[in-house]
Amino acid sequence: MRIRVDPEKCQGHARCYGLAPELFDIDDYGLSSVAGDGTVPPELEERARLAIANCPEYAIGETG
Amino acid sequence: MTATPAVEAWESDFDVMDPGYLSDPFSIWDELRGSCPIAHSNRRGSNWLPTRYEDVTVIAHDIEHFSSVEVAVIPFKGEEPEEPVLAYGLPPISADPPLHTWTRRLLLPWFSHRKVASYEPMTRELCRRLIDGFGSEHGVDAAADYAQQIPVRVIARVLGVPADLADTFTGWVRDVLEFADDAERRQRGMGSLIDYLLPELERRRSEPGDDLLSELLASEVDGRPIEDSVVVGAAALVLIAGVDTTWSAIGSSLWHLATHPSDRARLVSDTEVWPLAVEELLRAYSPVTMARLVTEDVEFQGCPMRAGDRVLMNFPAANRDPEVFPEADRVVLDRAHNRHVAFGSGIHRCAGSNLARMELRVALEEWLAAIPDFRLADEAEVTWAGGQVRGPRCLPVVFS
Numbered sequence: 057m058r059i060r061v062d063p064e065k066c067q068g069h070a071r072c073y074g075l076a077p078e079l080f081d082i083d084d085y086g087l088s089s090v091a092g093d094g095t096v097p098p099e100l101e102e103r104a105r106l107a108i109a110n111c112p113e114y115a116i117g118e119t120g
Numbered sequence: 121m122t123a124t125p126a127v128e129a130w131e132s133d134f135d136v137m138d139p140g141y142l143s144d145p146f147s148i149w150d151e152l153r154g155s156c157p158i159a160h161s162n163r164r165g166s167n168w169l170p171t172r173y174e175d176v177t178v179i180a181h182d183i184e185h186f187s188s189v190e191v192a193v194i195p196f197k198g199e200e201p202e203e204p205v206l207a208y209g210l211p212p213i214s215a216d217p218p219l220h221t222w223t224r225r226l227l228l229p230w231f232s233h234r235k236v237a238s239y240e241p242m243t244r245e246l247c248r249r250l251i252d253g254f255g256s257e258h259g260v261d262a263a264a265d266y267a268q269q270i271p272v273r274v275i276a277r278v279l280g281v282p283a284d285l286a287d288t289f290t291g292w293v294r295d296v297l298e299f300a301d302d303a304e305r306r307q308r309g310m311g312s313l314i315d316y317l318l319p320e321l322e323r324r325r326s327e328p329g330d331d332l333l334s335e336l337l338a339s340e341v342d343g344r345p346i347e348d349s350v351v352v353g354a355a356a357l358v359l360i361a362g363v364d365t366t367w368s369a370i371g372s373s374l375w376h377l378a379t380h381p382s383d384r385a386r387l388v389s390d391t392e393v394w395p396l397a398v399e400e401l402l403r404a405y406s407p408v409t410m411a412r413l414v415t416e417d418v419e420f421q422g423c424p425m426r427a428g429d430r431v432l433m434n435f436p437a438a439n440r441d442p443e444v445f446p447e448a449d450r451v452v453l454d455r456a457h458n459r460h461v462a463f464g465s466g467i468h469r470c471a472g473s474n475l476a477r478m479e480l481r482v483a484l485e486e487w488l489a490a491i492p493d494f495r496l497a498d499e500a501e502v503t504w505a506g507g508q509v510r511g512p513r514c515l516p517v518v519f520s
């Protein structure tokens with residue numbers, strides 16, 4: 057599983073980071089980006105799905 | 121607060137200051153979503169009240185038609201001075217881009233999750249001190265003696281103003297938000313706040329400290345210092361937006377826990393549920409409604425909105441929309457799909473949301489660690505404030 061954050065949509069609610077801090081980095085202005093290249097280790101897939109389902113801006117997507 | 125005539129038709133004559141709306145807006149929203157999802161009222165000017173998640177979030181993202189230059193839910197009825205001290209209101213909340221963009225960027229780093237983590241120990245210590253100081257072993261007013269005491273002291277620390285003045289700040293903020301229907305009181309609260317901040321600004325010009333006010337003063341935008349009216353506006357905003365809101369979220373959550381023993385027991389025993397539970401409490405008891413000004417005539421979902429009308433951004437009702445949240449009126453602590461908009465939606469997403477969340481979590485953790493079992497002393501004594509910010513103002517509980 058691979059995920060990405062759309063920087064045009066992200067408004068910095070930080071829900072992704074709250075649910076899966078291993079998978080996201082958030083800068084000082086609240087903008088989120090995926091950690092590394094966005095590849096999700098199998099044991100974190102469930103949490104990645106949780107982050108996707110809780111982002112109020114629909115900014116997180118699965119890319120493969 | 122001025123008394124308002126009773127509401128008979130919520131579709132066409134709603135009033136967010138109606139006593140029925142203050143105590144139970146949920147059943148009113150449920151009814152409206154079925155009959156008229158965007159209600160209208162001519163009380164306090166021409167106002168629209170959306171209740172569906174989709175309508176609220178679409179409007180929040182359409183900043184061209186829906187401006188933030190008037191965000192007060194209760195429009196100001198008094199006389200505006202000709203040259204207001206705050207020429208731009210309270211940016212970024214009362215601004216559209218481009219002013220919004222750069223003023224928001226000035227504030228955001230002060231509330232990043234890293235920065236917020238540095239305020240957590242003082243917040244925890246504050247909560248413990250409050251609990252240790254409860255005058256009775258039997259019960260307490262969980263709103264006035266606990267919830268209300270927390271956010272104002274954290275914000276005072278961020279701004280670099282003395283926590284001793286907490287009660288004074290709280291009074292001003294309540295005048296501006298809770299008693300907004302009383303034009304004179306509202307103006308006095310705002311005036312006192314500005315009169316307090318102006319000399320604080322001067323002091324920091326000569327003796328800068330490690331605080332938000334000093335940093336705003338020292339910041340430059342496009343090579344020039346920021347106008348004082350923007351600095352004061354932004355500082356006043358942090359105080360106004362950071363106090364009532366968070367205290368209301370803490371108070372509502374304690375009300376919920378006082379009235380729902382099984383949720384209380386689950387939070388005490390199941391630490392894993394906390395991250396979802398805090399969001400669920402924010403969803404179910406979202407405190408904040410904002411306004412938008414319609415910039416040009418537009419038909420939205422069949423509603424003929426006119427330039428100059430206002431739309432009340434009903435984030436709390438959006439969060440109870442059963443189309444998006446199954447069993448929306450029930451608190452499900454481990455609700456896994458929860459795109460709630462308690463902190464708004466779009467470019468004005470609450471700049472203090474990381475701080476608010478931390479305060480809510482720590483306040484509940486410390487309360488439950490000391491007082492795992494409690495209930496309402498007397499339901500009839502509980503009072504709710506509403507309008508812009510909804511939350512309990514009097515919440516007597518007894519410890520079991």
Ligand code: HEM
Nearest residue numbers: 212213361362365366369408410463464468470471472476
């Ligand atoms: C549970 C507590 C809180 C809730 C529910 C809340 C809610 C909101 C909402 C809904 C907005 C969006 C306004 C709009 O769309 O017009 C907002 C904006 C804002 N809030 Fe909060 N807030 C809370 C706590 C705080 C705290 C602790 C601060 C501290 C600094 C804060 C500072 C701000 C600021 C500066 C804005 C303006 C952001 C902008 O316009 O870009 N809030 N808040």
Ligand code: SF4
Nearest residue numbers: 066067069070072111
């Ligand atoms: S939850 Fe969504 S909007 Fe919020 S920081 Fe993460 S990606 Fe951005």
